[in-house]
Amino acid sequence: MNSQVEITEEQVASPNSGTDVVLACRTLRKSYRQGNKELQVLRGVELEVKAGEKLAIVGASGSGKSTLLNLLGGLDTPSAGEVWVAGQNLASLDANQRGWLRNRSLGFVYQFHHLLGEFSALENVAMPLLIGKQSVASAREAATAMLQAVGLGERLTHKPSQLSGGERQRVAIARALVTHPACVLMDEPTGNLDRATAKEIHKLMDRLNNEMGISFVIVTHDPDLAAALDRTLHLIDGALESDWHRGDHV
Template identity: 55%
Template sequence: MADNAAIQEAGRKTMLRCENLTRIYSEGPQDITVLENLELEVRAGERVAVVGSSGSGKTTLLNLLGGLDRPSRGRVRVADQDLSVLGEAALGRFRNRHIGFVYQFHHLLAELTAVENAALPLIVRGQSRREAKERARGILAKVGMQARSEHKPGELSGGERQRVAIARALVTDPSVMLMDEPTGNLDQHTAASILALMDELASTTACAFVIVTHDMGLAAHQDRVLRLDAGRLTPA
């Protein structure tokens, strides 16, 4: 995690920027425009919620922001890096270092313990298992999972599994955190605990948060709420 001085310095920086972002899919003879000339800027420590009806393009937007999909036009910049100029291998390395993903379903590996799951991005990067697990334990402690670090996902509650997924996303100290319905699969009490954790992370890390959700309560808790409709973002 960044120290307070680094966070204050980073707070002046734009971590994520979209310029004229457009995504068009071809279905037979027909082109379907999902996103059109979309603009977005998110600064370090800022939390932006994106809401919209099913099929409005929220998942497409998240995939473009994370470099999992390529735009038809326009560009995405993360930490001053234009993703469009990176080849697939370079993009994968950049994602590993700068972009954290948290989904509605935790996608933890059942055969690995919490600490092994959290350490996985660092191991993929080539860091030694000992160093990766040491870093992962520190992050698990910050999300309240230190005592459960040696448990496998099947031995954890839904909220605990989501905390491990958040730790896995944070272990690389990302510039941007992308969250797709992070509380959508949780009961109200557990969702509230994840919300409190997100509040703490926003104040103690130097990354920018983009949260896609149908939950207006979760959205209203963020710094800004944007609505995705007809391929464009507008204040909600």
């Protein structure tokens, strides 16, 4: 008998489980072995992300920002501590359940878009829905609507090689949003773009956040992007330190 936690559609549809927290970690630790030494990367990180919140995580190169993002997304396993997504403790789920939960509750955007070059923009965006067992017709319809929402309604059949850097990143954002996740995790989403294009991506993320109510957790070195978000946290010596909250300055 499978003793693992069963996840229902209702739980994913209402990820807050009675609260407004969509993603959290408790005393999160991560270490790696380097020869005879143990390298401590994260040292008891505590974090709560609320519904609709836009949060920046900043820090020096090598401070563990991407490691933290991978742990929050269930792409890596912590050495200690817990990660909660959509009201579920990832440690209580098997690999299939974690994958199912990620597909429905989280989106991912990286500095390098990681689009599949042999597929069109429409096919790339539809992919998460097809993986989630939606029909081809409904996946194509949803992907078309999301690409239109990010301003690429005229580029549906274009492959990544036929798109500009900004357009490719818009496709990646559309792919992350197409499942209407509770939270999107972004790792340097504008780091590979020129300033003008990055500014357009900033505006796009802000508009989609306002329209869809999706939370964003963004690792960034871009001070303009961090300043435009609701909260900024610094990852220093393996722990998160609060910088400011927009509500404190209104």
